[in-house]
Amino acid sequence: MEPAPAILVLEDGRTFRGHTYGAVGETFGEAVFSTGMTGYQETLTDPSYHRQVVVMTAPHVGNTGMNDDDPESSRIWVSGYVVRDPARLPSSWRSRRSLDDALRDQGVVGISGVDTRALTRHLRERGAMRVGISSVETDPDALRDRVLASSPMVGSDLAAEVTTPAPYVVPAVGEKRFTVAALDLGIKANTPRMLAERGVEVHVLPATASLDDIRAVGADGLFFSNGPGDPAATTSQVELLQGALAAGVPYFGICFGNQLFGRALGFGTYKLTYGHRGINQPVMDRTTGKVEVTAHNHGFAVDAPLDESTTTPFGEATVSHVCLNDDVVEGLELRDDAGALRAFSVQYHPEAAAGPHDAAYLFDRFTDLLEAAR
Incomplete structure (x- = not known):
């Protein structure tokens, strides 16, 4: 069964549509992109990513699942997660759960099926900015209003x-x-x-x-x-x-x-x-x-x-x-x-x-x- 629809809206109004990945809900943060092709578990559990929505530039994410040995802290810190093609099944002898399950269990709202190359080019040209991801809201304008009401990274003591x-x-x-x-x-x-x-x-x-x-x-x-x-x-x-x-x-x-x-x-x-x-x-x-x-x-x-x-x-x-x-x-x-x-x-x-x-x-x-x- 295909996942439920989800939308991603940047503070400048650029909108991307995709599917629910991880938890169902709504989240806000600063949209940033990570260029690593591996190490996504360490990225997710790095407290430096607190209040950031991470866009993965690598197209295929989650293929090695999540294990109990590599986390950099006790939890996932990212505010949201954006991937293009999530792995259907993890394939690693160290894996204990899928990336999708780990995000869902920890309440991290994500989105898949997004053209992450277009999104990354937009962020490179316009700069990192606030973003919202929602699998419960269908109106991009309404979501953007909440994005604009969210806290910016500048001036944040975290x-x-x-x-x-x-x-x-x-x-x-x-x-x-x-x-x-x-x-x-x-x-x-x-x-x-x-x-x-x-x-x-x-x-x-x-x-x-x-x-x-x-x-x-x-x-x-x-x-x-x-x-x-x-x-x-x-x-x-x-x-x-x-x-x-x-x-x-x-x-x-x-x-x-x-x-x-x-x-x-x-x-x-x-x-x-x-x-x-x-x-x-x-x-x-x-x-x-x-x-x-x-x-x-x-x-x-x-x-x-x-x-x-x-x-x-x-x-x-x-x-x-x-x-x-x-x-x-x-x-x-x-x-x-x-x-x-x-x-x-x-x-x-x-x-x-x-x-x-x-x-x-x-x-x-x-x-x-x-x-x-x-």
Whole structure:
């Protein structure tokens, strides 16, 4: 039996018709597209996608089902899901349920049978925008009215909606070398895992943690995770980071943690037209000249000069990584007067699962920083 009809309406009025996929109902969020051909389970469970409706550019989605080993958090975070041709049956020995069933069980409203290539081209030309998906509304104009009444991503402070409610510890694997306080702004499970594999005991703290909380766990270093929302709407975490930098605490930040690092150093942030999302984005590490294929999910970026250093109250800041597609800032470094590294961050996801793994060396760079600070 063919699924019930569903509609997708963008805030500019562009309408697509398809079929119900996942839960029956109605949902709203920011329409963004992801260019990955695999790793959809990790994308769905990445808290960075909170309040976003993800359009998959790959035409065939769901063929390996959903398993119990690969989620990056305890739930699916996307607000909605858009696919062209969903798999009729999952085919993987690891699969425990179909993607359609997982979306339905967790109340995630999706739509299938959509011309995702046309939708992606529209978002590339017009920019990411608010969207509604409904399998209960048949009038596009009525749905668009509700889209226009929904909250935009600009100005949204969302870390508190995705952070852990209580601190927890991920023990070091093997001999413990360091203790790191990791601020959970939407952390993925693989991040503390990769730190732990390098002998780091990771104390994951809520987004509301203070500098005293950092000190209380005996942290040798501070880490800020990825996460959703507008970095310009976040203030307390920026103040925390500035206090840690002033105290000489080594720092490593990923994605949202890169944007907040930029703000702590005095740089602004801005919204990209349609952002970077997917597992195939080329980035150059300017410290080595190496080009990495990297995983991304960000709609905001740091506004920092690419080819000159900036004097800050904490040291000299430079852009360490840059996107080769559009010259967006993809990493920052902070060095002292003697040129020694004090703190750094990247805009992309070096902990990427299901990959790529080109940037895993950054966790080694962090442990080297911790060792040098000791």
